[in-house]
Amino acid sequence: MLHELFIAPFVDYEFMRRALVGAIALSISGCPLGVFLILRRMSLAGDALSHAILPGAALGYLACGLSLPAMTFGGLLAGLAVAVASSAAARWTALREDASLAAFYLVSLALGVALVSLKGSNVDLLHVLFGSVLALDDATLIFLAAIASFTLSALALAYRALALDTFDPLFARRVSPLGEWIPFAFLALVVLNLVAGFHALGTLMAVGIIMLPAASARLWTRDLTGALPLAAAIGAASSYFGLVLSFRTGLAAGPVIILMAGGAYFLSLIFGKTGGVIRLRRPKRHLEG
Amino acid sequence: MSAGAIRLENVTLGYERRPAVHHISGVVEAGAGLAVCGPNGAGKSTLLKALAGLLTPLGGRIVYDGLALRDIAYLPQSAEIDHAFPIDVLDFVSMGAMRRIGLFGRVGAAERARIASALAAVGLEGFEDRAIGTLSGGQMQRVLFARLLVEDCPVILLDEPFGAIDARTIDDLVKIIARWREEGRTVIAVLHELDLARRAFPQALLLAREPIFWGATREALSEAHLAQASHMVEAYDREAEECRRDETPHAA
Numbered sequence: 001m002l003h004e005l006f007i008a009p010f011v012d013y014e015f016m017r018r019a020l021v022g023a024i025a026l027s028i029s030g031c032p033l034g035v036f037l038i039l040r041r042m043s044l045a046g047d048a049l050s051h052a053i054l055p056g057a058a059l060g061y062l063a064c065g066l067s068l069p070a071m072t073f074g075g076l077l078a079g080l081a082v083a084v085a086s087s088a089a090a091r092w093t094a095l096r097e098d099a100s101l102a103a104f105y106l107v108s109l110a111l112g113v114a115l116v117s118l119k120g121s122n123v124d125l126l127h128v129l130f131g132s133v134l135a136l137d138d139a140t141l142i143f144l145a146a147i148a149s150f151t152l153s154a155l156a157l158a159y160r161a162l163a164l165d166t167f168d169p170l171f172a173r174r175v176s177p178l179g180e181w182i183p184f185a186f187l188a189l190v191v192l193n194l195v196a197g198f199h200a201l202g203t204l205m206a207v208g209i210i211m212l213p214a215a216s217a218r219l220w221t222r223d224l225t226g227a228l229p230l231a232a233a234i235g236a237a238s239s240y241f242g243l244v245l246s247f248r249t250g251l252a253a254g255p256v257i258i259l260m261a262g263g264a265y266f267l268s269l270i271f272g273k274t275g276g277v278i279r280l281r282r283p284k285r286h287l288e289g
Numbered sequence: 290m291s292a293g294a295i296r297l298e299n300v301t302l303g304y305e306r307r308p309a310v311h312h313i314s315g316v317v318e319a320g321a322g323l324a325v326c327g328p329n330g331a332g333k334s335t336l337l338k339a340l341a342g343l344l345t346p347l348g349g350r351i352v353y354d355g356l357a358l359r360d361i362a363y364l365p366q367s368a369e370i371d372h373a374f375p376i377d378v379l380d381f382v383s384m385g386a387m388r389r390i391g392l393f394g395r396v397g398a399a400e401r402a403r404i405a406s407a408l409a410a411v412g413l414e415g416f417e418d419r420a421i422g423t424l425s426g427g428q429m430q431r432v433l434f435a436r437l438l439v440e441d442c443p444v445i446l447l448d449e450p451f452g453a454i455d456a457r458t459i460d461d462l463v464k465i466i467a468r469w470r471e472e473g474r475t476v477i478a479v480l481h482e483l484d485l486a487r488r489a490f491p492q493a494l495l496l497a498r499e500p501i502f503w504g505a506t507r508e509a510l511s512e513a514h515l516a517q518a519s520h521m522v523e524a525y526d527r528e529a530e531e532c533r534r535d536e537t538p539h540a541a
Contacts, residue, residue, distance in 0.1 A: 039374065161392035164384060167374040170343075170365065174358070175387045182392075222420060224375045 009247040018136045019243055022200050023257060025144045026209055027235025029151035030193045032228040034214025036186065039224075040166050043211060044098065048105035049187070050194045050207040052082035054112025057198065062115060066127065068139050072195055079191035082108055087183060131202030133243075133253045140199050147196040151189055155228075162186060163224060201254040209235055212261035219272025234264050292355040293319030293443055293475065295340060298538035299349035302332065302339050308347060309335040311499045312534055319443070320473045322466075324486035324506060327496035327518050333479040334366065336496065337446050340477065348536040359388065362442035364433055366449055372422050378432055379417035382407055385439025400439075407438035410468075412461060427458040434465055445469060447478040451485060463489050483510050497521035 009016045037046050056078025060070035082104045089100035136144070155162070165172040165182040172179035190210075197206030217231035242257030249256075270277050295317040302310040310332035317323055325333045338344040339351060341363035385407070386400040396404075408414055411431040416424075421432065430450065437445060447466075451459050459482075466489055469476050480486045486493055486506055493509035495501040497518040502509045 157393065160387075163376070164387070164392070167376055168370055168384070170363075171384060172392075174341075174361075174363065175384075176392045178392055222375045227375070 005248070006244055009244065015134050015136075016243060016247065018141055019133045019200075019253060020240060022136045022141055022144045023133060023209070023239030023243065024236045025148040026193070026197050026200060027213065027239055028232040029148035030197060030210040031213045031217070031231035031235040032155055033151065033186075033190055033193055034210040034212075035217060035224070035227050035231050036162060036166060037190065037211065038214055038218055040186075042097075043215075045101055045187075046190060046194070046207045046210055048101045049079055049083060049191055050198070050203050051109040051112075052105040053079040053191070053194055053198055054203050055108045055115055056081075056112075057195075057203070058112045058115035062118065068137075068143065068199070072143065072199070075195040075198060076191065078108060078112075079194060080188060083187035083191055084184065087187065127202070130205060130252065131198065131200050131254050133200045133257070136200060144196050144200065147192055151193060154185075154189060158182070158185070201257070205254045205258050208258035208261060209238070212258065212265045213238060216261075216265045216268040216272075219268040219275040222274050235261065238264055294354045295356065295444070295475070296352040296354065297349070298352060299536065300339070300346045300351055301348035301532070301536075302335050302344060303347050306347065307529075308532070309498065310339075310496065311532075312349070313496075313500045314349075315494070315500070315503050317475060317477060319475055320470070321475050321477075321492055322470050322490040323475075323477045324490035324493040325477065325479045325496060326481070326483060326486055326493055326510060327501070328521055330498075331496045331518070331521060332498050333496055334448050337363070337448050337477065337479055341446055348532075350538045356444060360442055361444045361446060362437050362440045363446045364437060364448060364450060366452070372429070374421070376421055377417065378408070378413065378419050378421060378424070379404070381421055381432055382435045382439055385436040385441075388440050388442070403441075404435075404439055407435040410438055410465060411435045427454050430454055430458060430462065434462055438465070442474070444475040445477070447476070449479050449481065451480070451482055459485070483515075486510060 010020060034046070037043055053075040056074035056076065057071045058074070059078075060067065060072070060074030063074075064070035082101075086097060086101040086104045089095055089104070090097035093100070095103075161172070161176075161178070161182055165179060165186075169179075169183075172182060193210060194203075194206050197209060200206075201209060213231045213234035214227075216234050217227045220230060221227050238261035239257050242260040243253055245251070245260070246253040246256040268276060271279075273279060297313055297315050297317075300310070300313050301308050309330075313336070325336060327333055335344065339346060341361055342358040343363075382404050383396055383400070386396055386404065387394075390396065390400065408417070411434050413428065413431050413435065416428070416432075421429065424432065434450075450462060454462075463485065466476055466478070476490075478486075478490065480490075487510060490506055492504065493506040494503045495509045495514050495518055498521055501518045502514045508514075
């Protein structure tokens with residue numbers, strides 16, 4: 001019974017195995033980035049960037065149809081352009097980063113939808129907006145795994161620099177000439193993961209797997225080094241249970257994965273060990289000293 | 290001008306054409322202890338920001354003799370740090386070492402020893418594992434001083450280091466400033482506590498958007514000069530015309 005429910009779908013169907021591997025790869029690289037997005041108070045920036053990817057992907061689609069390299073390249077370009085433009089606008093104009101990001105992504109979202117409507121059918125639009133986690137081919141899977149590996153390596157290398165820049169950006173800029181570039185590099189990583197997520201979960205859902213497990217993890221631990229793997233684990237678990245549930249019920253896989261992550265988030269809101277409602281409302285007895 | 294000095298040449302500082310500090314000239318010699326005093330809105334923090342290289346002058350220029358901007362440690366008013374960030378005291382103080390090891394380098398045995406002695410110097414041994422969010426205001430200020438100790442810079446800028454801090458902590462931190470002075474470092478501090486300025490800093494700059502007096506602390510903070518500074522007009526004139534004074538950088 002348990003075997004049939006939780007294991008059989010993945011043993012019997014290759015597309016389920018592929019979906020699981022792809023979603024887990026996304027989780028372990030995207031979720032740690034989400035933790036940093038939250039700490040940098042840029043929770044909504046991920047959302048904005050995911051929309052910003054659309055016009056690039058749409059252009060790639062217009063040029064080459066549903067082609068992985070074309071849509072990836074286009075999405076990457078558009079996402080990076082918006083990230084760089086809004087960071088630059090925030091630094092050199094009177095607008096703050098959130099306002100300039102909002103402005104740039106709204107423009108690019110409108111552009112993206114306009115471009116898709118130029119040629120696309122509704123099916124194509126659905127693919128772009130909600131992805132196709134159950135139809136990952138070899139090339140896409142390798143692409144997801146490569147981005148995950150690259151992201152984790154980059155995080156391992158630049159972990160300290162990123163934490164420093166998140167916490168005390170003024171200091172980061174003073175101690176190292178590289179400090180200036182940390183925010184740009186970080187946003188580039190986020191865009192990379194959003195483009196990866198876009199293939200599996202679509203532009204609208206990709207940011208969900210990045211942010212929801214990260215928000216949950218922050219409610220369970222105050223420790224940054226603990227929050228990163230915890231977020232990845234919550235993301236991977238959500239992917240697994242989401243796929244199981246979607247297989248049973250026939251619901252679209254992408255949204256169900258995000259719903260699972262959402263469920264984990266609501267549980268964390270209530271039971272979270274460091275930030276949950278219960279812990280904050282009913283703290284344990286105070287200590288001696 | 291000796292090596293390590295900072296020279297202000299007819300410097301005007303401000304935001305959006307509105308000057309906060311008007312036409313100031315002078316030299317901070319290497320190893321000087323300079324207190325910057327004056328009423329709120331006098332431009333003290335603005336001056337410190339400019340010295341740290343974070344603000345480009347509207348007019349004039351700041352000349353660093355044999356100093357790179359990275360040689361200058363700067364302690365902003367503590368409100369600018371995110372106290373909710375999950376980082377403990379040891380990691381925070383270790384950040385000071387990054388000036389030497391870079392963003393990616395290893396914290397070796399020498400740096401560890403330096404960090405431990407900095408924590409000891411500010412009286413925070415045993416606090417290594419505490420998250421900075423759990424510290425009191427005075428403890429946080431001690432942690433910030435420990436980071437400055439680890440940074441080991443020839444020039445140290447302090448913006449109101451003693452705001453809302455008890456007498457014992459102030460005493461301990463003043464000792465650290467005295468130690469820096471003995472080691473020949475330049476210390477420039479924005480201070481509201483005039484007694485402290487007289488006690489710990491031989492020189493003072495009394496600022497009220499324009500320099501009132503720059504020189505020996507006793508003289509700078511005399512009754513007459515303080516009275517003059519208190520007449521500063523804080524509001525700016527909406528109809529202000531362009532300043533016609535000479536803008537060419539020249540030595541004091």
